[in-house]
Amino acid sequence: MLTAKLLEKYADVLLWGLTTSRPNPYEPGDTVLVQYDLAGLKLAEVLFAKLMARGINVVPRLTFTSRMELDFYQLANESQLSFIAPGTKELYENLHGAVHILAPDSLTHLSGIDPKRIAQTAIARKPFRDILVKREEAGQFGWTLCVCPTDEYARCAGLSKKEFTEQIIKACHLRAADPVKEWNRIFAEAMEIKNWLNGLAVVSYHVESAGVDLTVTPGEHRRFKGISGHNIPSFELFLSPDWRGTEGVYFADQPSYRSGNLVKGVRLEFKKGEVVDVKAEQGEEFVKKQVAMDNGSNKLGEFSLTDRRFSKIDKFMANTLFDENFGGEYGNCHVALGSSYSDTFDGDPAQLTEARKAELGFNDSALHWDLVNTENKRVTATLKGGGTLVVYENGQFTC
Incomplete structure (x- = not known):
């Protein structure tokens, strides 16, 4: 329900978010992870092209489907729950940016899983999240994320898919002639409030x-x-x-x-x-x-x-x-x-x-x-x- 024109604008706003989130400018040859759910593929494709045009090395990663995620937590033994794929540390130590496109096909598929099993995996992955935190602290890493409309999101929110999509369009200023200009305006106004609070x-x-x-x-x-x-x-x-x-x-x-x-x-x-x-x-x-x-x-x-x-x-x-x-x-x-x-x-x-x-x-x-x-x-x-x-x-x- 996001038209090709709206997807282009959405990708431009994501680029604004990615570049604004890091104090140092991105350079050709930098590496950016684009992680997306299957329903976010169209937006990921548009963003991929824009990043490639800037000379960025893009690492696209499809996330677990809800079926895969449920099977993982139902079937994994103790070792599998804490498993980290080879190369994860090396990838994270060399990432300069990441974009996460959230478009799940289920929000409730893990409701029957013991939260302790989910927590065990989260704890095992924390050291790798800490790597990105350290890189961000050093100004070497930036990130942003967004949402694509899905039937499941709309159902769980009690909205029609059209209503859900409209919230995204309004919130991200995608109907503006220049959405990035709108975000720069909001950024400047927020800076004034932050300066007041911090003073x-x-x-x-x-x-x-x-x-x-x-x-x-x-x-x-x-x-x-x-x-x-x-x-x-x-x-x-x-x-x-x-x-x-x-x-x-x-x-x-x-x-x-x-x-x-x-x-x-x-x-x-x-x-x-x-x-x-x-x-x-x-x-x-x-x-x-x-x-x-x-x-x-x-x-x-x-x-x-x-x-x-x-x-x-x-x-x-x-x-x-x-x-x-x-x-x-x-x-x-x-x-x-x-x-x-x-x-x-x-x-x-x-x-x-x-x-x-x-x-x-x-x-x-x-x-x-x-x-x-x-x-x-x-x-x-x-x-x-x-x-x-x-x-x-x-x-x-x-x-």
Whole structure:
């Protein structure tokens, strides 16, 4: 349902995201991974040609189909669950960029799989994800990802495929004469807000809504990031807080699909930075297993706010990329359990050792799970030296 013209524009926006996500320009001879689901093949083909025309070496990779993925987790023995294909380390150590095109043919096929089996594979793959993190910290790697419409996405979101596709078109500005120009405008406006936020000396943020009463401590040497080319679309401004300062209750009123499971109404209570109580209207046992995945999965890795003036997304999309960027009437706040983003360090992330990350309260985990609240909310900053400032209200930043 994306026409040839729209696919061309979509690929141009992905190129904008890929190049914007890396501080150093791409050069002929660089290597970029293009990973795609089968239903995303048409977009992958258009993007492949554009990258090749720039002299980029493209590594195309088709992901597991849902049948393959289900068979993998049903049939794999202990060794197979942790298997890493030969050459993976060498590939990751030499990648300069990656684009992921999400177009799954099923979101629920893993619902009967023990989450511990999925977690075992995620933990085995984490060292290779860490390679890319290190390369990104050094300015050698950039990435972006996007969504293509599928019948399954539309079904799980409760939309027609036409409605689902329209959300993508609106959110990515694909009907604009020059979508890249629109993204550059959004990038510039977001930079002004980030500069304002990063200029504040903040001790903590207090998030209040009908279901949320949460204090988040940004910690030392932090900066807000966002709208940086990572993810298309992306309108969130976020930081990775000092997990040790998280206190109170967070409620995700937006549903979430993860590992084939639909969860609704997740309520998390934090004390001294750790989740001490988990409740959910649906999928509670699954959430508890995710929280217990490893030593960092019960702690915060991200705190994020989306301004409704940026985002045109106003429907649940059954995909975290879109749902964490929900605009609607009141924007959204989301937190992520698990791994943190080292690029929210206000210095050179490449200089961050594991010991320094731990000292600053950057969380480490094989999990990174975004949970979204779309209620009307107020976010109040407590400032160093005394005083408070409302930084977000009625779905938008107050600057």
